[in-house]
Amino acid sequence: MFENNAITNLLHIKYPIFQGGMAWIGTAELASAVSNAGGLGIIGAGHMPPDALRAEIQKVKGWTKNPFGVNIMLMSPFVKEVMQVVVEEKVPVVTTGAGNPGEYVPALKEIGSKVIPVVASVALAKRLVKSGADAVIAEGMESGGHIGEITTMALVPQVVDAVDVPVIAAGGIGDARGMAAAFALGAQAVQMGSRFVVSEECIAHPHYKELVVKAKDRSTVITGRTLGHPVRSISNKLTRKYEEMEAAGASNEELEKLGVGALHRATHEGDVENGTVMIGEISGMLNDIKPVKTIIEDMVNALPSVFKTSVAKTN
DSSP, X not given: OOTTOXXXXXXXXXXXXXXXXXXXXXXXXXXXXXXXXXXXXXXXXXXXXXXXXXXXXXXXXXXXXXXXXXXXXXXXXXXXXXXXXXXXXXXXXXXXXSSOOGGGHHHHXXXXXXXXXXXSSHHHHHHHHHTTOSOEEEEOTTSXXXXXXXXXXXXXXXXXXXXXXXXXXXXXOOXXXXXXXXXXXXXXXXXXXXXXXXXXTOOSOHHHHHHHHHOOTTOXXXXXXXXXXXXXXXXXXXXXXXXXXXXXXXXXXXXHHHHTTHHHHHHTSOXXXXXXXXXXXXXXXXXXXXXXXXXXXXXXXXXHHHHHHHHHHHO
């Protein structure tokens, strides 16, 4: 089905499906499972120290022989050391967020890595392609965690028209219908985070997964707009406190302090009221917890019938 797909050919993967590089839960367990199932598993480096990242990379190498990636947050205090680890470990694919990876591209290209930044605007996509990106991930504001301001439906086709490299669609995609829509918009692949959060292999605390499975279409909210770093997560005691403080004009320092350690509290300690439960708007359609292999195979197997149904409905 994907023999002529630009992304599967570029990265030597079976299916054009990326797993989002999620901090704290995009670990070796999840990344290796996605890669073994034919997609591209991605370790979420977040603010991970270099030694910790090296350990995760070596676990993945031991658990899969297929290509995998590392997502690097360019605002990390360890970014230079983390990039050095990625180069030394010869990671096949590097995705990046929150900045321009241009200064690191030559070293990554020298070891054969493919560089694929996440973008939230056409201007950024064009700039990063000029810096040497092999492809770009156009991520709409429907996604969980840190978000931009443009929806996936509007962003993806504009990025596709603006650049001459393959585009991966992200944000609001969780099944074959979303994948079909992404292809119709001109994308060559999809990236999913939320769908893989509620997989058996994801190490997120059971309370975190349970809250996602129970979520409805309007369960997520956006906080942090006043900081310039909006985040989408499930509404809870923490988000309500954050919203109150933002409305009252709290300082950046006060807001930053409230968020310190909040994601880890939810993902690892299971405190889903006082922690940040980052998840996308599709959480309302995520009703079960399944193995990664089943998630991917269900999507791929359903894709032909989705296309047929869509065509039939227009006739």
